[in-house]
Amino acid sequence: MYASHETYDAIIIGARVAGAATAMLLAKGGARVLLVDSAARIGDTLSTHALMRPAVALLERWGLAEKLVEAGTAVVTNTTFHYDRERISIPLKPVGSLPGLISPRRWLLDPMLVDAAVAAGAEVRLSTRFEGVTTGADGQVSGVVLCDPNGHAYSARCRLLVGADGRVSRVAGAVKAPVLKATPRGAATIYGYFADIPNEGYRWMFSPSLQTGLIPTNDGLHCVFASCPPADFRVRFGDDAGSGLVAAIAATDPDVAEQLASAGAAQRLIRFGGAPGHIRAGAGAGWALVGDAGYFKDPATAHGISDALLDAHRLSGAVLSGAGLRAYVRQRNAHGFEFLQLTTKIGALDWSLETLKLHHQRLSAIINAESAELSDPAELRVAA
Ligand SMILES: Cc1cc2nc3c(=O)[nH]c(=O)nc-3n(C[C@H](O)[C@H](O)[C@H](O)COP(=O)(O)OP(=O)(O)OC[C@H]3O[C@@H](n4cnc5c(N)ncnc54)[C@H](O)[C@@H]3O)c2cc1C
Structure with a gap:
């Protein structure tokens, strides 16, 4: 294995909605970003859009x-x-x-976000697999081990590792991200x-x-x-x-x-x-999770892409403003647990129609609160 001498502000694993949007926003904010995906091209994926x-x-x-x-x-x-x-x-x-x-469609949205990340200055490596992390003496994540298209492993250094590698996240496994809430298969x-x-x-x-x-x-x-x-x-x-x-x-x-x-x-x-749902810890020493890697729920409420983009917005805002990873996690978790719980109930398909209407009213209130968060001037300053 050879070591790359470059140090990135952020290495992001997974170049779909969560990862590409995070890469675009961090790069726009002046960060040096490497965006990696094991896929040879970012095309269609499971989604009802x-x-x-x-x-x-x-x-x-x-x-x-x-x-x-x-x-x-x-x-x-x-x-x-x-x-x-x-x-x-x-x-x-x-x-x-x-x-x-x-x-x-995802063959349109996801590559458009990758192109926007490249236009903002992010470096993209496809056909490149995340294999594991490197850590410093203090236990903080200091970089990643990647595998190039020819099967050669190499390491690269970063100040922040972002796992945007989906529901079965290898990054979450490598950093031992605790599962805060698990829900049954929907x-x-x-x-x-x-x-x-x-x-x-x-x-x-x-x-x-x-x-x-x-x-x-x-x-x-x-x-x-x-x-x-x-x-x-x-x-x-x-x-x-x-x-x-x-x-x-x-x-x-x-x-x-x-x-x-x-x-x-x-x-x-x-x-x-x-598949079962989860909320994993959103961040730790030198790492953060966005999108399904940190928070996956049944598609019943069609909110996974919205959450992925919100995560990108919140994480980049917290990092670039200096508010820090805890601010990101606080924002993500503010509605995440309740949304997961409601989604799990709806996805279980064993409600009465009257109860279901109440669940929908509550979801609508949360979505309104998320929209309000985006137009709150204080949030805009953090997530500029
Ligand atoms: C049937 C179905 C219908 C859905 N419908 C909707 C809907 O209508 N609306 C909605 O908002 N959401 C919907 N969702 C949820 C939505 O698809 C996900 O929330 C969304 O795709 C999450 O995006 P992501 O970027 O976090 O991860 P993903 O889209 O899972 O992307 C992860 C990326 O990481 C890469 N990767 C994985 N491991 C590695 C590795 N080791 N090294 C390098 N790269 C790696 C993968 O190649 C992939 O490109 C649906 C989900 C399902 C299953």
């Missing part, structure tokens, strides 16, 4: 929301909750110059893309033991998903997954189910078997 207001507000602030719309991302101006046959429709307020929210999900569905905004549909939804995304397509308890998955989607998905939508909206059936089979249906 829905962004909540804080994420869109951040993308708008970073000058990326408009570019995403120019690249063909649908704008949604309405969100409808279907509680069985009852519908509650809520018009969405504009976000800056954008008339509503957006749900960009729902299993299937989704695919359908053309020729009118854009009526986000549609979130709930019926006993079932959550489904429609999310307008890129190229005139809707991402259509269904989630159910893992034990029901094979019965519902095992033999003919396409018909299973249409039948699941029909449970709350037979008209939309008909549109899906006549739109024809989605090109490919994607499956996610569900």
